[in-house]
Each structure stands twice: as C-alpha cells, then as structure tokens.
Amino acid sequence: MKVLVIGGTGALGGHAALHLAAKGHDVTITGRGTGAHPATPLARLAYLQGDFVAGDFTAERLRGFDWVVFAAGNDPRHVPQGEDFGAWLHKANHVALPAFFAAAREAGVKRAIQLGSFYAQAAPELVADNVYIQSRQAACEGARAQGRPGFDVISVNAPFMVGTVPGLPSAIFDPYVQWAKGLIPIPPYAPTGGTNFMSFESLSEAIEAALERGEPGAAYLVGDENLSFAQYFQLFFDAVGRSDVKVEALDQELPLLPDAAIPQGRGNFISYEPDTGETALLGYRRHDIANAVRTIVAQFG
Template sequence: MTDHTSFAPGALLAGRRAVVTGGAAGIGAAVVRAFASHGAEVLVADIEPIGSAEFDRAAGGSIAHIEWDVRVVPCPPELAEHRPDVLVNNVGHYLQPPHTFAANAPSLWEQLHDINFGQVLRLTHALLPGMIERGRGSIINLTTVEAHRAMPGHAVYSGYKAALTAFTRSLAAEVGPSGIRVNAIAPDLIESPQVPYDKLVPEADRHLWPTWSPLGGPGRPEDVAGVALFLASELSRFVTGGTVHVDGGTHAAGWLGAAPVRRLDQPSPKPLNRHTESDVEMKILVIGGTGMIGAHAALHLREHGDEVTVAARGPIPDSSPVAGFPLLTGDYTVPTFTPEQLSRFDGIVFAAGQDFRHMSAGDDLHTFWENTQSVGVPRFAALAKQAGVGRFVQVGSYYHQLRPDLADDNPYIAARKAADEGARALADRSFTVCTLNPPSIIGAVPGASARRYRRMVSWAADNEPGIPDFAPAGGTNFMSAASLAQAIRGALHTGESGAAYLVGDQNLSYRQFFQMMVDAAGGERTIGERDEQHPLLPDTAIVQGRGNTLAYEPDPDVVLRLGYTRDDCTRAIEELIDVVRACAP
C-alpha cells in the first residue's frame, strides 16, 4: 500500500528539536524564528547573545542559547544532550576582502578551513550518533553559490565550500538507510550583517538588480529560512543529498558573465557606476601616505586593485616606495584640504602618525595635540563626510583602548583617545567610520623611519661598542607594518561603522625584541635583561620602556574580520634591517 504523507495544517516541527549554529543574527536568526514558530525546541549556538527583540515572533516552540565559538574544541556536551532531530550548520565566513591566492598565507588557509569546513565536520560528528540511534534526523549545511562557480580573490573559501557540498552528498548516501537526510542550501544576494546590500548598493544603482538576478533583489534571510524549514520537516521526506540554490536565479543565469555583479561582494560606498575601470575596487586617499604606515597601506591597497592617491605636505621623495603615486598636497592640521578635493574618493585612510617626534622647537604642547589629534582628526573626518566620502579608517594607537586610565595623566594618550572618539562619533548609515588601534609597529621606509632605526641596526650588528648589550625589563605587543596594511584594507571593506578595533600580533619582552634584532642583523651575542634604562629605549618612550609591560592577545574575531596575517614579526625585522642598510649614507 502506498504511504501518503499527510499535509494537514499545523506546526511542521511540533515535537522536534533543533540545533542552529550562528543563530543570533542574519540568516541563522531567521531560521531559528521559522523553526520555533512551527513548534520546534531550538538551541542556538552562537558567540553572540540572542536578544528578545530578534525573536519576538518565535511563538509556538522555544528558543534557548548556548554561548559557543564553533572553532573551539570540543563541542559543548549540551548540544548532544539536547537530542536534536535537526542540525543546521549555518556558520561560515570568507574572513577577508578579496586576495589573490598567491598573496595568501598558509595560516589563512587554516583559518578558512576551520570556520567553513572543519567545524562542520566536528559538530556533525558529535551529533550524528544520537540521530542514528533515534532513527531520524535532518542535517542542513549552509554553503554558498561560490561552491558552484568561480570566485576570484576567494579561491580557498570557494574550495572549502565546494568540499562541504561534496561532504553533503556523500554523507547523505551513507546515513540515508538510518533515516537521516542531509542537504545543503547555497544562498546568494541575501541581505545579511555579513553582506549588507542595503548599504553596499546605492539608491542610484538599485534599478540594476534585475541585471544581476532574474528575480531582482536582494533576497531576505527569511527566503533561506523557508527552504530550511522545508528541509527540516517531513515535507522533504524524500529529499536528500541535494543543494537548493536560494539566489534569485543567479546561478542558473550564469552570474560570472554579468560584469556588474562582481561589484556586489566587494563593497563600494559610492555608486557602482562611478567606476568604469574593471580593475579598480575603490578610489582611496591615504593621509600620511609617505610615512611608514601610510606607505605600506598605499602599496598594499594598490596591489589589490584599489586606485590610491597619497596626501602629504610636500613632494614625494624619489627614494620613497610611493614615488609615482598620484599626490594631493595639503596639511590637515592647518587645515588646507577642501570638500571638492576629497569628493572624488570612495574611502580615506587616515595614517598621519603625528606624535611628539613631529614637534618643532617652540611648539606649544597643548596646541600641537589639538591640531594633530583631538581637534585635527575629527575636523578632517567631518570634512570627508561633508564631501560625500563613504568610508573613513583612522589609524590610531593602542594605549587608550588597552589602558583607558593612561589617558588621565598622559596628554598624548588623551589626545589619541579624543581623536578616536571624535572621528567615530560622525559615523552614520552614509559615512562608515572605524578606527584601528595598533601596538608598536615594525617596519621602515626610506626616510625618517629608516633613520630612526639606523643606530639600533648598527648596534645589533655589533658596530656600536658604546651601547650596552642588555634590554630593559618589560615588553609589549608588536605588529608588522605589512599586517597593519592588511588590517587597514579589511577595515575599509568590512569594518563595522563606529567600531574601534584593537589590533596586534605578538607579545614580546624587550629582551626578545632586541635579540631578534641582533639575530637578524648577524650579531653574535646573547642579550640579557636588566632593570635599567637603555639608550635605545629610554624611560621617556611614552609608557614603553623600563619596567612597563603592555601585553594582550588580539580578539580572534577582529583578526578574522579584518583578515590580517599574524606571526609576521620575524620577517618584518629582517625586512626592516634590509631597508635601513639600503638607506645608509
């Protein structure tokens, strides 16, 4: 006798239990609401809490939350104890703006594997035995349309998503006899916190949606949730091993051939039709672009397809690595820039590192800090906003974010704090502002930064007998200029408006840092530690120096969002020494 499935009205998931990862916002939250509204008992696994407002339509079932980062091993036992009939593996991320595969580091591949594939294997492996024992279950894996088409700049991400699709098919064949179905959903053009099309596509370009998707767009998280509800319920009892594309038809229509669509996953705060050059991502102005941090940022941005102009108070020296870049001459501290000059840029990187080293004889300290930091930076950010610039990234310093109390007694740190807060106060829907607050930066370019390290490099190479061979007690966090440049680009493309990001890399004692310099310079001695002032790192070096330790571990989520490389200090020291030696008189 034929078994006819009942389609009687009622809750589709009554009496069922579900686990949804990343269910606190976006697509995951929509899935949670849909499941709970159809009677399911849903356990949300997310690093973020769930707010009542987000789930105010979740009548019918129940929603509980466990705080868990899916990258953390082992899986919490509460997930298996929930005895889920449905598992939705929703978490995944591309981690950084587009980078060529040749420019990727193996550490990034590992991070991409863990967030997009490894964690799915671990959680599925932990919950599958219970489903087999109970003789029923539905596993739903969120992949992406990029698992089925080319995605230049995200080859590794796309590869792992394709692996997840293959895993879905094979596991479905393996566990089908146990009453368990395994399917995938491949979204595209879905409005979400990760890809906020409402912000990325200007009003003037929204008439182009039908050229990107046969059904127009963008899609909503609820569009994905409806398919997840179908796959979780008995409505899909004879469906397994497949992928449902929730993409408005982009996959069927051959998305890669539609040139304008490629712009959508690469944020441009200005209208997309402003740019006709296919190889230009954004038009960027780097304030302080001839300095050490600014030059590294300008080079990195141009390498990845952005059209970069540097701003400086005078001509670019021929020895500068940014010689030949377009130059906008001006001084933000006076100020001399105009809205008309800034209006042609999509984004601005503010990397003018004004501190006490830039003071001239006779400068009034209070006025100097006002002009360069507390008043000058917010004033310039306001000018950029007036000019219609869409994104503004300020590079500050870690002191005030790591140790806010230091701003009470140190005028420099207080000025940095005021500059940071003043710039971010301007953030709104049309003006995305975020700050990066890095630690001690390892790097040099020809000019002042190379001269600053000349004596240290000479000492490290055993050429300064008058400088003692010890390091002062204490230490801090260090970060390479190259890693910071990656973080700057990440902030331009994926930074959250109004956010202040404490970035960094390796915690090193001053003895370790000095020893790394000696080793890289070819010195042949072992550096000890003393509780004494050292001429290369005097006690007056802001709050660094003898006896001071400012150590911290950067938030992994910030590293992932901004997409910068870690463990880069040794390479950066070797590069610094090469630059200093090349610039020696």
C-alpha cells in the same frame, strides 16, 4: 576604489598606500612637503600636498574619493619646536582630526579609516595622566563621531610597529640595525618591560579588511606578538648573524628606546591578545615580527 591616504608619504601610511595600490585600487597619497621620497615606490603614486592641522583638506579637495585612510595622527615627533606640547596635540588630534573627517563626510567619501594608537584600549589606566594618550583617544572618538549613514568611520588602533617601506629612511630602525652589527657603541641590553608588537604587513592587511568589511563605528584593537624589549632587540642581533650576543634586560634607560617612548613606564608590560572574532574578520597575518625584523635588516644592513 579611489583611495586617499593622509600621511601617505610616511612609514605606516606609505606601506598601506602601496598595499592598497597592489590590490588594484587607485591610490593618492598626501604629505606636507613637495612629494614622496624619490627613492621609494611611493613616488609613482598620485600626490596631493596638504596639512590637515592647517585645515588644507576641505570638502572640495576631498570630493571624488571613495575611501580615505587617515595615517597622520600627531605624536610627540610632530610637535613643532617651540610649541606647547599639550596645546599642539589638542589642536591636531582633538580638533583638526575630527574636522578632517567632517570634511570627508561632506565630500561624499563612503568609508574612512582612522589609524590610531593602542594605549587607551590596551592600557586604559594610562589615559588619566598622559596628555599624548588622551589626545589619541580623543582622535579615535572624535573621528568616529563624524560617521553617519553612508559615511562609515572605523578606527584601527595599533601597537608598537615593526617594518619598512622600500627606500624610505628610518630614524628608528636604521640605528637598531647598526647597533646590532656592533657599529654603535652601546652594550647589548634592553630596558625591562615589554609590549605588543605588530608588523607593517599585518597592519596594512588589517586596514584593507577594515575598509572592505569593518563595522561602521568600530574601534579595532589590533596586534600580534607580546615580547619583552629584550626579546624584541634580540631579533635584530639574530637577524644580522650575531646570535651569540645575548641582549640582557636591565632596569636602565636605553638611548635607542628612551623612557619617554615607553608610556607604561620602564619595567612594565602592555600585553594582550586581540579579540579572536575581530582578528578573524580582519584576517591579518600573525607571528610576523621576526620576519619584519629580517626585512628591516635586509634594507638597512
């Protein structure tokens, strides 16, 4: 199939693009810049420049693609400096994202994946008071509302993600590795609480399966392992060869995982087991977090 990955120069979209290309698909990636990072294998894929928030992806530009993977939903990292937080997320996720899917339908795209966030499904009690989660829920619902016979839209909603794209820098995982190696002067502790984690490999497998056999209009809550934050960060210390260092759970903010990045609030958990039928349908690997951390350490260590 001829596949377009919106946000394919980033981590999750990039990993999915490489996975689909390895399966024999003709993959094109998009980004707002001039191309993929030159140190990554993404640079070998076809590239289409554009910004969905600006309305760059018209039906004319999308024509000829069979499948689309949308991996560019906006989160707090994407809000431009000086912009109102809520207004920007509304513009991007409530308005521009569904408009993109409408353009894809007009272009004749057959199937499309909206890669979303797990919060609204896994912890619906958080929706009412969180503008970001509201915007991701609106993206999930707005994208699927564009589906029609002949244009299938499926949401894949993922938890905390763990993994790498070869050669791609990471402002999240590189510091984790340096900290575990003792190169960042922060004591070995983690905030109390925890969440569900999933590897890039598992997610790319789920995206591929959703494209191939997902139910039109479905919103799949995917995930892998429920871990406390202390258990999660302990994996990094173990992977760098410092198993003797024990990560302690403390009720205090960790600079490497600030409270703003824990919507359920420090000390709370978001734990769930993905639906067994959906997991079997999508066929993604499980119990992959320690392996994903080892891959991260191999890249950034």
